[in-house]
Amino acid sequence: MTRRSxxxxxxxxxxEAGVSVATISRxxxxxxxxxxxxxxxxxxxxxxxxYVPHAAARHLxxxxxxxxxxxxxxxxNDFFAPLVSGIEAVVQHQGYNLLVATHRADSHLxxxxxxxSHNTDGMIVFADSLREDDIIGLHRNGFPIVLIHRSTPDGYxxxxxxxxxxxxxxxxxxxxxxxxxxxxxxxxxGPANQEDSQWRELGYLQALENHDIxxxxxxxxxxxxxxxxxxxxxxKFLEDSQTDFDAVFTGDDDSAIGIVNALVEAGYRVPExxxxxxxxxxxxxxxxxxxxxxxxxxxxxxxxxxxxxxxxLLTGKDVDPIILLPTEIVIRRSCGCFV
Amino acid sequence: MTRRSxxxxxxxxxxEAGVSVATISRxxxxxxxxxxxxxxxxxxxxxxxxYVPHAAARHLxxxxxxxxxxxxxxxxNDFFAPLVSGIEAVVQHQGYNLLVATHRADSHLxxxxxxxSHNTDGMIVFADSLREDDIIGLHRNGFPIVLIHRSTPDGYxxxxxxxxxxxxxxxxxxxxxxxxxxxxxxxxxGPANQEDSQWRELGYLQALENHDIxxxxxxxxxxxxxxxxxxxxxxKFLEDSQTDFDAVFTGDDDSAIGIVNALVEAGYRVPExxxxxxxxxxxxxxxxxxxxxxxxxxxxxxxxxxxxxxxxLLTGKDVDPIILLPTEIVIRRSCGCFV
DNA sequence: TTGTACGCGTTATCAC
DNA sequence: GTGATAACGCGTACAA
Numbered sequence: 071m072t073r074r075s076x077x078x079x080x081x082x083x084x085x086e087a088g089v090s091v092a093t094i095s096r097x098x099x100x101x102x103x104x105x106x107x108x109x110x111x112x113x114x115x116x117x118x119x120x121y122v123p124h125a126a127a128r129h130l131x132x133x134x135x136x137x138x139x140x141x142x143x144x145x146x147n148d149f150f151a152p153l154v155s156g157i158e159a160v161v162q163h164q165g166y167n168l169l170v171a172t173h174r175a176d177s178h179l180x181x182x183x184x185x186x187s188h189n190t191d192g193m194i195v196f197a198d199s200l201r202e203d204d205i206i207g208l209h210r211n212g213f214p215i216v217l218i219h220r221s222t223p224d225g226y227x228x229x230x231x232x233x234x235x236x237x238x239x240x241x242x243x244x245x246x247x248x249x250x251x252x253x254x255x256x257x258x259x260g261p262a263n264q265e266d267s268q269w270r271e272l273g274y275l276q277a278l279e280n281h282d283i284x285x286x287x288x289x290x291x292x293x294x295x296x297x298x299x300x301x302x303x304x305x306k307f308l309e310d311s312q313t314d315f316d317a318v319f320t321g322d323d324d325s326a327i328g329i330v331n332a333l334v335e336a337g338y339r340v341p342e343x344x345x346x347x348x349x350x351x352x353x354x355x356x357x358x359x360x361x362x363x364x365x366x367x368x369x370x371x372x373x374x375x376x377x378x379x380x381x382x383l384l385t386g387k388d389v390d391p392i393i394l395l396p397t398e399i400v401i402r403r404s405c406g407c408f409v
Numbered sequence: 410m411t412r413r414s415x416x417x418x419x420x421x422x423x424x425e426a427g428v429s430v431a432t433i434s435r436x437x438x439x440x441x442x443x444x445x446x447x448x449x450x451x452x453x454x455x456x457x458x459x460y461v462p463h464a465a466a467r468h469l470x471x472x473x474x475x476x477x478x479x480x481x482x483x484x485x486n487d488f489f490a491p492l493v494s495g496i497e498a499v500v501q502h503q504g505y506n507l508l509v510a511t512h513r514a515d516s517h518l519x520x521x522x523x524x525x526s527h528n529t530d531g532m533i534v535f536a537d538s539l540r541e542d543d544i545i546g547l548h549r550n551g552f553p554i555v556l557i558h559r560s561t562p563d564g565y566x567x568x569x570x571x572x573x574x575x576x577x578x579x580x581x582x583x584x585x586x587x588x589x590x591x592x593x594x595x596x597x598x599g600p601a602n603q604e605d606s607q608w609r610e611l612g613y614l615q616a617l618e619n620h621d622i623x624x625x626x627x628x629x630x631x632x633x634x635x636x637x638x639x640x641x642x643x644x645k646f647l648e649d650s651q652t653d654f655d656a657v658f659t660g661d662d663d664s665a666i667g668i669v670n671a672l673v674e675a676g677y678r679v680p681e682x683x684x685x686x687x688x689x690x691x692x693x694x695x696x697x698x699x700x701x702x703x704x705x706x707x708x709x710x711x712x713x714x715x716x717x718x719x720x721x722l723l724t725g726k727d728v729d730p731i732i733l734l735p736t737e738i739v740i741r742r743s744c745g746c747f748v
Numbered sequence: 749t750t751g752t753a754c755g756c757g758t759t760a761t762c763a764c
Numbered sequence: 765g766t767g768a769t770a771a772c773g774c775g776t777a778c779a780a
Contacts, residue, residue, distance in 0.1 A: 077526070079773055090751045095775055105749065122521075125528035126468030127773030130756045135465065137508075145494040148487050148692070155484035158511055167523055169476075169506050172497055182461070184506055187416065189464035297696070327696045334698070353487070357636065357666045359673070359698035418757055429767045434759060444765065466757030469772045 078119045086115035098123060138380060139169045139185035139193035141200060147295075147324065148352050149369060153218075156373025157194060164381055166191075175201045187213045192380050194218060198263060214383040216376045219266055222391070229383065231376040231393045235266050238365045238397040239273025239349065240280070243319055245363075245399065246345050247281050250406045252317035254286075256307075258293040258300055258329060260321040267295065270321045270349055288313045293325035301328030308336050317345035317405075323352045323364055330358070330404070341406040351400050361402035361409075368395050417458045425454035437462060477719060478508045478524035478532035480539060486634075486663065487691050488708060492557075495712025496533060503720055505530075514540045526552045531719050533557060537602060553722040555715045558605055561730070568722065570715040570732045574605050577704045577736040578612025578688065579619070582658055584702075584738070585684050586620050589745040591656035593625075595646075597632040597639055597668060599660040606634065609660045609688055627652045632664035640667030647675050656684035656744075662691045662703055669697070669743070680745040690739050700741035700748075707734050 084091045089108055096102045097112045104112070115121070129135045138161055142150060154170065161168045171184040175198050183204070185193055192214030195205065202223045209215055209228050217230035246252040257274045260267030271290075278285050291307055293300030300320065318333075320326040326348030330340050338344050340360060348355065351366035375393055382389045401407050423430040428447055435441045436451045443451070454460070468474045477500055481489060493509065500507045510523040514537050522543070524532055531553030534544065541562045548554055548567050556569035585591040596613045599606030610629075617624050630646055632639030639659065657672075659665040665687030669679050677683050679699060687694065690705035714732055721728045740746050 077773095080775095081773080091774080092752080092776075093750060096750090099775080101775085103749075108749085122525065122527045124469075124773050126465045126474065127756090128775080129465030130463075130469050130758085131773080131775045133756075145490055145497060148490060151484055151487060151490050154493075154509070158484060158509065162510065162523060167508055167510065167528065170493075170497065170509055171501065171506065184501065186461065188461045189506065327693065331696055354666070354693050357670055358696075359669075416757095419759095420757080430758080431760085431767060431769090432765085435766090438759080440759085442765070447765085463757050466772090467759075469774090470757080470759040472772075 077124065078121050080121070080123070082119055083112065083115045083121050086119060087111040135189060135191050136165065137167045137169050137190045138377070139171065139190040140196070141183075141185055141193060142170065142172050142196045143174050143199045144172050145170075148354070149322075149324075149350065152353070152370040153196075153373040156370035156375075157377045158373075160374055160377035160381070173199050175199060175204075187211060192216075192384055194376050194380060195220070197265070214380060216380045216383065218372060218376050219264075221265060227391050229379045229389045229391055229393075231372055231379060231395065232265070233367050233372060233395045234397045235269035235349075236273035236276065238399060239270045239319075240276045242347055242349075242363070242365055242399050243274050243277035244280060245401070246317045246319065246347060246405060247277065247283070250317070250341075250345050252345050253283055254313075254315040255283075255289065255317040255319055256315045257290045258303070258318060258320035258325050259290055260293065260295040260325075264295070267321050274319055286313070289315060293320055293322070293328070295322045295324060297324045297328040299328070300325035301332050304329050304332035305336075308332065315344070318347075320346070320348045323348040323350040323355045323362060326355075326362055326364070326404075327358065330362075341404050345406050346404040355400075356402065358404070360404045363402045363405035363407065364400050366398045366400050368397070371395060416463065417460050419460070419462070421458055422451065422454045422460045425458055426450040474528060474530050475504065476506045476508050476529045477716070478510065478529040479535070480522075480524055480532060481509065481511050481535045482513050482538045483511050484509075487693070488663075488689065491692070491709040492535075492712040495709035495714075496716045497712075499713055499716035499720070512538050514538060514543075526550060531555075531723055533715050533719060534559070536604070553719060555719045555722065557711060557715050558603075560604060566730050568718045568728045568730055568732075570711055570718060570734065571604070572706050572711065572734045573736045574608035574688075575612040575615065577738060578609045578658070579615045581686055581688075581702070581704055581738050582613050582616035583619060584740070585656045585658065585686060585744060586616065586622070589656070589680075589684050591684050592622055593652075593654040594622075594628065594656040594658055595654045596629045597642070597657060597659035597664050598629055599632065599634040599664075603634070606660050613658055625652070628654060632659060632661070632667070634661045634663060636663045636667040638667070639664030640671050643668050643671035644675075647671065654683070657686075659685070659687045662687040662689040662694045662701060665694075665701055665703070665743075666697065669701075680743050684745045685743040694739075695741065697743070699743045702741045702744035702746065703739050705737045705739050707736070710734060 080091050080094050083094050097104050158168050194216050197219045215228055219232050222228045222230055259271055291303045318329050330346055333340055333344055340346050348362050348364040351364045355362040355364055379389055419430050419433050423433050436443050497507050533555050536558045554567055558571050561567045561569055598610055630642045657668050669685055672679055672683055679685050687701050687703040690703045694701040694703055718728055
């Protein structure tokens with residue numbers, strides 16, 4: 071079989087340097103010493119021919135791709151920028167490459183995953199981008215996985231990195247209650263199957279309970295962690311519902327923006343009439359008017375940590391089965407505080 | 410040489426299905442017909458063994474990676490989410506994978522590019538993530554490249570995708586002049602070596618010229634396309650400068666946010682005292698208070714288009730040397746309009 | 749310290 | 765329509 075190949079191979083370098091391919095390989099991978107004289111000639115030849123090792127050939131020979139994968143549900147939300155950024159930093163520092171792909175768990179079942187053991191050494195899985203079966207399947211084959219914002223399937227021990235949701239939410243809602251005297255607090259929930267969303271709802275309920283405020287199902291609407299949805303639902307709520315309220319806590323900052331907009335358009339003043347607080351502390355939250363009181367989620371750190379976990383996994387180190395990163399309440403103006 | 414290999418190969422499938430590896434390969438790649446009987450047995454064997462073709466082996470044999478690369482300067486700015494999203498959509502649709510990496514042109518020269526012909530079939534290069542030499546170098550080897558938000562080096566014809574900056578800026582600034590009677594318009598410029606930034610400045614100057622407003626160097630400050638920088642510079646301007654002004658045009662929305670904040674903190678009302686307009690139309694711009702008048706940059710479309718260009722390049726189709734995507738003025742409240 | 753030769757998993761060529 | 769087998773470019777056990 072004859073195949074044209076415009077690229078320069080290790081063989082060309084070997085010929086140019088007057089040594090064998092094995093020596094070239096050794097020099098490149100530092101897998102053994104070569105004499106200074108030879109090293110110099112190799113260096114020169116590489117420079118001369120502009121040689122770059124062919125990744126695929128390397129992968130095939132070493133059984134390692136030096137690539138890690140990241141599976142996301144989508145890339146639209148501003149939330150993903152810091153996440154990917156954190157991951158990419160670690161990956162690059164380790165001399166690896168990053169393959170990103172989107173995939174929703176409800177995709178047609180017969181679809182091949184774009185990322186897996188066939189093209190990466192390990193992967194980071196965001197929340198519900200994968201079905202539980204698929205996660206288990208990959209994990210059972212010994213493929214290194216780290217979960218983000220999602221807990222390990224029952225009975226398995228797959229490392230996961232997530233953040234403290236409930237307690238921070240509870241404290242923030244309590245802030246609305248005790249420091250601002252709010253008692254009728256509307257909760258804007260996220261997707262029902264999202265773990266973060268669930269914990270935040272529990273935190274909200276906990277706060278009510280702590281202060282003997284009866285929970286009112288009327289005071290919960292669905293924002294789906296999407297600004298537009300939250301906006302629409304809020305508008306609808308304002309039109310339809312007779313239920314009065316004096317504060318809004320949203321499971322995410324993105325929704326909070328939509329909520330504030332709906333409120334302002336309806337003539338409410340934030341925070342004078344209605345206190346508003348969110349969760350995430352997106353980069354823009356501090357710049358809103360009024361600046362948004364929220365919970366800071368260390369999203370870039372989540373990415374960074376998950377990547378580090380994955381590399382620990384790859385190098386056979388011990389890995390914490392679950393890492394819960396601390397969150398922090400950020401008091402700004404939208405709750406009613408003067409800061 | 411003995412090597413453990415937990416993964417199932419095409420040979421295993423061949424044995425299981427009772428045919429040769431060649432037939433399996435043909436079936437998988439649809440490169441030739443196989444009898445229905447055989448097809449069924451293969452299908453079964455693949456299912457049974459959970460076979461997935463090894464990417465690296467494929468790459469080595471076909472000389473194609475089915476991966477395209479994206480080189481960015483960073484991933485922090487909200488601007489990148491839609492860009493990557495658009496690219497990813499096309500890439501996935503084509504059955505390719507996406508490798509992303511960050512790289513700043515001023516990195517140490519001896520550093521190996523994380524992405525190149527050694528691990529991708531082609532790449533998309535964002536603005537100044539690469540030095541001109543490197544671009545030329547890659548291109549000279551026949552490696553498919555598409556440039557984003559950056560023009561082709563002189564004398565070369567590398568496809569590029571960018572947006573219309575100058576005219577839209579000019580019209581928007583003219584809107585401030587003619588519809589709102591502004592004459593002392595502060596310009597917040599971006600990085601000096603950024604082409605978008607340069608064109609927007611030209612548009613700003615053009616508008617002044619069109620209306621016989623003398624340009625005043627005092628009325629230009631540097632925001633570097635970064636919110637924090639713009640904020641600081643604005644604060645400094647307000648403290649130091651005696652120059653009066655009645656409007657601010659920023660080269661990007663991110664800076665506009667910082668500007669508005671500085672203005673409001675200093676006691677100015679936007680837009681009553683000062684009109685503000687930006688450029689980009691970030692997803693959040695409509696939700697600011699006041700909603701930001703700006704120019705819509707079709708960032709996701711830029712990504713999508715660049716990816717399509719690249720695939721045209723890969724398939725040997727004719728490719729437009731330069732694609733200039735139209736932008737559109739978005740009038741909201743921050744300029745003074747009632748909408 | 750260096751060279752030879754084989755294998756990594758797949759595709760593609762040639763024969764049947 | 766199917767099978768045998770030589771590449772693809774590199775790493776590495778083994779020999780020298």
